[in-house]
Amino acid sequence: MSSKSKLIINCAATHVSASQFSVSGGRLLLESFTTQELSYDYSAQEEWLPALKSALSSMKIKGNATVIAPSMLLLTKTIKVPHVSAENQREVVSVEVSKNIPYPLSELVWDYQVVADDGIETEIFLASVRAEDADALCQTLSSIGIVVDAIDASSILDYNAWKYCGLDEDSIVLNVGAKFSNMLIVRQDGMFVRSIAAGGNVVTQSIADSLGQSFVGAEELKRRYMANESAGLAGMEHYVSGVDTLKKRLCDELRRSVINYRRQSRVNPPTKIYLTGGASQLSGLAEALMENLKMNVEFIDPTASLSVSGKVNQGVLSANVNRLSEVVGEAARMLYPDAMGVNLLPQHIIAETAFAKKRPLFILGAAILAASVIPPYMFISSATKDQKKFISEYESITPELTARLDDFKAEQKKAQLLLTKIDGLEGLAHSKSNWIELFIDLEKRLMEQKDVWLEKLHVVRKNDGKVQTYNLELTGRLLIREYNPADPTAYDHKKATQRVDELLKSFVDSAFIQRYENVRTDPSDPRILKFDFTLVVDPKKPI
Secondary structure (H helix, E strand, C coil), rough: CCCCCCEEEECCCEEEEEEEEEEEEEEEEEEEEEEECCCCCCCCCHHHHHHHHHHHHHHHHCEEEEEEHHHHHHHEEEEEEECCCHEEEHHHHHHHHHHHHHCCCCHEEEEEEEEEEECCCEEEEEEEEHHHHHHHHHHHHCCCCEEEEEEEEEHHHHHHHHHHCCCCCCCEEEECCCCCEEEEECCCCEEEEEEEECCCCHHHHHHHHHHHCCHHHHHHHHHHCCCCCCCCCHHHHHHHHHHHHHHHHHHHHHHHHHHHHHHHHCCCCCCEEEEEEEHCCCCCCHHHHHHHHCCCEEECCHHHHHHEEECHHHHHHCCCCHCCCCHHHHHHHCCCCCCCCCCCHHHHHHHHHHHHHHHHHHHHHHHHHHHCCHHHHHHHHCCCCCEEEEEEEEHHHHHHHHHHHHHHHHHHHHHHHHHHHHHHHHHHHHHHHHHHHHHHHHHHHHHHHCCEEEEEEEEEEECCCCCEECCCCCEEEECCCCCCCCCCCHHHHHHHHHHHHHHHHHHHHHHHHHEEEEEEECCCCCEEEEEEEEEEEEECCCC
């Protein structure tokens, strides 16, 4: 006998899927599955929500649903806090949220999941989304008849899928998406989480830059290359070059993550990699991971552990097997009360949903109250026919006027949003690819310097009427490994300052940077040198 079903909508960067699950005989039953690619320029994130609405409308999805938010909307971080009782844990975590997330708490919806606890320290996976993004997502889905019961983060759901499918312990689960790749090192008593800002779009951008194609056109070429439809198509070498770039970045990031994992934990190192995600099918990726990391690589087939209804199109399901691990991970929460997950649904929507459940009682009470006034109303109406006619006419036109006013307010809000977007379109057109290249360049120079990290990056744009200038205001820290607390005079802080100067000179060598200025350092902490500075960006390469 099946339990109550659950609708899960996976709102990915490039596609959306709707899956209906129930539990039958202690096993997940997939009752229905539909999916559709999103039609928009994947490099323009502001186009994602309208494309999502259009796809779900055509799929005719309605009802209460749990939504999986994509990594591109999320701010995630793994932190450690002192071990405290469960009732005090959220208060302790909230302090860390304010330190680790670069937005005021009033502008965020956040939640957390304990991923490991040794009794002394608790390791927390922290997930947050900007409140305006969560509201926009809920309002968009509500407008087409979908009631959002919860918003989960895609980053950790693969852990539940790994557990449900009974896969090997001490393994890496790598979910390669379009914009981000989520990496988990999994074991029964916890996991190590990291989000990598690289995915299939790296290949698309390489094709677009090399061939002078639009991002949309480059994405179409990439998909044809992946489907072995490249006969007669030019630019295959640019596809291969982009794939090689992505392979190298993923191998480097996984190697670095495994090293950090070993430093933080005394448990067994990972020995196997499980691949999933839409971009995991890029040619040679599995072989590159196997060769560089010296681990066995397998693809996850979460459907092998499911019971599938005869109503589900097997061809569509098989074609999307690499996109189902997060969905199955969310569905597994129906089986495991302690499964991994968060809820990023805004509190005001949770309150509205709770009120909606009580609404029938209020309606019944209102109906009883209304019925009690019918006799006197009928008596008065029969005695005052002229007043009744006036009231009837007034009531007949009021809903129309109210509806017009609501429509006017809604259109006015849309117009204001469109004006704001129009103002930024010109700059966006010049800067969308520069951002990606600039961040890759900065990351490379930081890795070369070692033990340096940036905490804040703020863009200041100025326009004197003739020239648009761009400054990057950055704040960072430098770890001083050579400092010995037992002999504080043995290390000269001027060496740390010289390292900062070398980093700044390295930045100036970038094709994007003209010079640096306003350099300040704070040597008050003997182990960490704080610094901040301003980078002047070349106006010919706007961001």
